[in-house]
Amino acid sequence: GMPHLCTDAVVIGAQLVQQWQTIVSRTVSPLQPAVVSVGALQAGSTQNVIADRAVLKGTIRSFDPAVRKLLRDRFETILQHTCAMHGAEYELEYRVGYPALVNHESEAERVRRVAAGCFGAERVQEADMLMPAEDFAYYMKEVPGCFVLVGAGNGEASSYPHHHPRFDIDEPAMLTAGELLAGLACDALRNP
Numbered sequence: 001g002m003p004h005l006c007t008d009a010v011v012i013g014a015q016l017v018q019q020w021q022t023i024v025s026r027t028v029s030p031l032q033p034a035v036v037s038v039g040a041l042q043a044g045s046t047q048n049v050i051a052d053r054a055v056l057k058g059t060i061r062s063f064d065p066a067v068r069k070l071l072r073d074r075f076e077t078i079l080q081h082t083c084a085m086h087g088a089e090y091e092l093e094y095r096v097g098y099p100a101l102v103n104h105e106s107e108a109e110r111v112r113r114v115a116a117g118c119f120g121a122e123r124v125q126e127a128d129m130l131m132p133a134e135d136f137a138y139y140m141k142e143v144p145g146c147f148v149l150v151g152a153g154n155g156e157a158s159s160y161p162h163h164h165p166r167f168d169i170d171e172p173a174m175l176t177a178g179e180l181l182a183g184l185a186c187d188a189l190r191n192p
Contacts, residue, residue: 006050007088010043013054017041019078020058027074028067035061035131036071061131063100101137107146110191114183115148119176150177 017038028034038058044051060075062068072094083090115124127149136147150173153159158170 003050007052007086009051009054009088012082012086012088013041013043013056015082016056016079019082020075023071023074023078027070028062032067033063033129033131034067034071035059036075059097059133061133063102063129063131098133098135099137099141101132101134101140101147103146104140104144107144110187111146111148111180111184114187115180118179118183148180150180 020036020038023036024034036058038056040057041054042056043054060068060071062071076092076094079090079092112124112126134147136145139145140147152162152169152173154170154172158168160166160168
């Protein structure tokens with residue numbers, strides 16, 4: 001009944017989500033891939049009490065380290081000024097995650113060649129750029145490699161993406177993956 005006497009964490013959290021969504025469109029060149037996403041906003045527990053605390057969780061991604069730094073700087077500036085505007089305090093836990101996963105061209109060519117030999121060229125496609133968080137990126141900092149998407153959907157029940165709650169792998173895809181991996185191993189032994 002007295003909202004003017006408190007700091008409303010829900011309002012501040014909502015403003016942060018809205019402002020952070022402008023970072024990519026108004027800070028980063030449209031020629032540079034970048035993502036700023038809030039995946040969780042948790043605040044309050046009932047309809048008639050103004051929340052005094054909000055927890056927001058999200059991710060920032062880019063292929064370019066300079067763009068990642070720009071995203072982080074802008075993110076923190078918005079957080080600082082939005083909280084200051086409302087007289088709120090904040091704690092920031094910012095964890096630097098996986099580096100960008102970039103295939104080595106020689107290994108990507110090996111995958112294209114071997115996959116075409118195993119399954120036919122018409123079944124081999126080059127994927128668009130993606131921004132998953134993937135530990136395979138650390139391997140490729142040490143050893144040349146290529147990240148491969150085999151496809152685990154069948155257009156029927158198994159047609160949802162990996163992190164979808166209704167995802168269900170089409171199990172024969174594991175045989176396809178096994179055949180490709182065996183073919184790649186044999187090729188790497190013959191052509192190191």
